[in-house]
Amino acid sequence: MNPTLYYIIVVFVVLMVPLNLAAILIWLERRLLALWQDRYGPNRVGPFGLLQSVADMVKIFFKEDWIPPFADKVVFVLAPAIIVVTVLLTFAVIPFAPSFVVANLNIGVLFFLGLSSLGVYSVVLAGWSSDSKYSLLGGMRASAQMLSYEVFMGLAMMGTVVMAGSFNLSDIVEAQRHVWFVVPQFLGFVLFFIAGIAETRRLPFDLPEAESELVAGFHAEYSGMKFGMFFVGEYMGVILISCMITLLYLGGWLGPWLPAGVWFAIKVFLLICFFILLRAALPRPRFDQLMSWGWKIMLPLALVNLLVTGALVLAFK
Amino acid sequence: MLSVLRSLWNVFLHMFQPRVTVQYPEQKPYLPPRHKGRIVLTRDPDGGERCVACYLCAVACPVDCISLQATEDENGRRYPEFFRINFSRCIFCGYCEEACPTYAIQLTPDFEMGEYKRQNLVYEKEDLLISGEGKRHGYNFWRVAGVKIGGKDKGEAENEAPPVDVRSLLP
Numbered sequence: 001m002n003p004t005l006y007y008i009i010v011v012f013v014v015l016m017v018p019l020n021l022a023a024i025l026i027w028l029e030r031r032l033l034a035l036w037q038d039r040y041g042p043n044r045v046g047p048f049g050l051l052q053s054v055a056d057m058v059k060i061f062f063k064e065d066w067i068p069p070f071a072d073k074v075v076f077v078l079a080p081a082i083i084v085v086t087v088l089l090t091f092a093v094i095p096f097a098p099s100f101v102v103a104n105l106n107i108g109v110l111f112f113l114g115l116s117s118l119g120v121y122s123v124v125l126a127g128w129s130s131d132s133k134y135s136l137l138g139g140m141r142a143s144a145q146m147l148s149y150e151v152f153m154g155l156a157m158m159g160t161v162v163m164a165g166s167f168n169l170s171d172i173v174e175a176q177r178h179v180w181f182v183v184p185q186f187l188g189f190v191l192f193f194i195a196g197i198a199e200t201r202r203l204p205f206d207l208p209e210a211e212s213e214l215v216a217g218f219h220a221e222y223s224g225m226k227f228g229m230f231f232v233g234e235y236m237g238v239i240l241i242s243c244m245i246t247l248l249y250l251g252g253w254l255g256p257w258l259p260a261g262v263w264f265a266i267k268v269f270l271l272i273c274f275f276i277l278l279r280a281a282l283p284r285p286r287f288d289q290l291m292s293w294g295w296k297i298m299l300p301l302a303l304v305n306l307l308v309t310g311a312l313v314l315a316f317k
Numbered sequence: 318m319l320s321v322l323r324s325l326w327n328v329f330l331h332m333f334q335p336r337v338t339v340q341y342p343e344q345k346p347y348l349p350p351r352h353k354g355r356i357v358l359t360r361d362p363d364g365g366e367r368c369v370a371c372y373l374c375a376v377a378c379p380v381d382c383i384s385l386q387a388t389e390d391e392n393g394r395r396y397p398e399f400f401r402i403n404f405s406r407c408i409f410c411g412y413c414e415e416a417c418p419t420y421a422i423q424l425t426p427d428f429e430m431g432e433y434k435r436q437n438l439v440y441e442k443e444d445l446l447i448s449g450e451g452k453r454h455g456y457n458f459w460r461v462a463g464v465k466i467g468g469k470d471k472g473e474a475e476n477e478a479p480p481v482d483v484r485s486l487l488p
Contacts, residue, residue: 040338
């Protein structure tokens with residue numbers, strides 16, 4: 001096939017699948033939460049309530065798109081776009097199957113880390129430009145939380161990078177052909193998972209939006225599709241983190257019998273379900289607990305993990 | 318940490334438990350006969366209106382949703398000229414039923430009264446009157462009351478002795 005045409009198709013698929021999956025995830029999350037709480041969830045619109053997300057989308061598009069008069073208008077409009085753009089850009093380096101990747105960067109891991117750091121701007125700027133107390137508190141929490149969890153997120157990932165000897169995500173997956181990195185790097189896996197939850201601001205680490213204390217946190221002043229963008233960004237973040245965990249620790253597309261893309265999809269789906277289970281089961285910690293866990297437990301553990309991994313890799317080389 | 322994993326596992330196990338939701342429009346819940354729902358006006362076994370327009374229900378109503386006007390027919394029987402319940406105000410407390418001395422006003426297990434126009438929630442007497450006796454069978458106020466009406470003089474009601482003639486000299 002013509003390589004240009006192939007890449008256009010890949011780009012289109014990579015662009016469309018996360019966006020549509022984010023819409024379906026709204027339905028999936030509500031159904032799964034309901035399942036774990038002995039309820040049914042949305043089951044009226046369409047088969048199994050699948051068209052509920054369509055109805056939600058229609059509703060959110062027809063809502064009044066309101067900018068508070070006291071808000072900083074340019075930044076206020078820009079903030080929800082940043083999160084969607086950064087998350088979508090990160091999907092460019094995700095190899096969904098061998099050679100099914102938009103940009104096979106040799107620094108894919110660093111690209112992911114850099115863009116997820118840029119994603120913090122969205123939340124912080126949203127909280128700042130809204131010019132209201134709850135939003136500001138949410139933005140402050142978000143910046144503190146995401147900055148401190150990003151530190152050991154990167155350090156936890158480095159374990160796999162050291163073992164694979166490459167920053168390229170495809171190479172990291174190929175290095176797991178014998179044993180998935182979740183076995184030798186179990187501590188790193190747990191640390192990366194926790195950091196990933198904090199990075200996507202999902203429960204139990206949803207302190208920036210904590211409904212019960214901050215109303216809705218950084219997006220309290222947003223309505224209509226701008227609010228929808230934050231939502232889409234959050235769900236795409238969940239997909240992204242699940243993809244990254246799959247690639248780094250669960251062997252990416254590797255697996256017997258089934259085609260590569262299917263294995264990738266199965267692993268990502270199970271991880272997304274686990275993210276939702278976390279939301280169903282766990283309460284939200286206090287903010288100071290969150291920070292002290294991050295700096296006093298997670299960061300030293302990540303450092304120890306990296307040091308031991310590096311030493312062992314050196315010793316057995 | 319262990320408690321986190323345990324609660325995760327416990328919540329996961331709920332996947333295999335039956336759901337508590339009642340799928341309402343398809344699956345109707347059982348409502349006992351004394352359920353306090355839509356209000357009706359019942360008739361006595363002879364088919365006459367039980368309501369004697371005493372206003373006690375209107376007085377008992379905490380939200381003032383009952384409005385009626387008493388009048389008398391040619392036999393001297395009191396009955397409501399109009400009887401109106403505004404169900405957009407009614408809170409279905411059942412005080413009217415408790416206040417009613419003739420078992421005329423009764424609450425039924427029907428609660429599906431949704432309307433698109435608010436005015437449609439104002440029920441007139443012809444909407445409220447049912448042809449049956451409701452929860453109380455065989456009761457006829459005029460048959461047991463000591464009130465004189467056309468066709469029934471004093472002392473002719475059930476379990477009632479003729480009145481004492483106070484002008485008679487006999488003991």
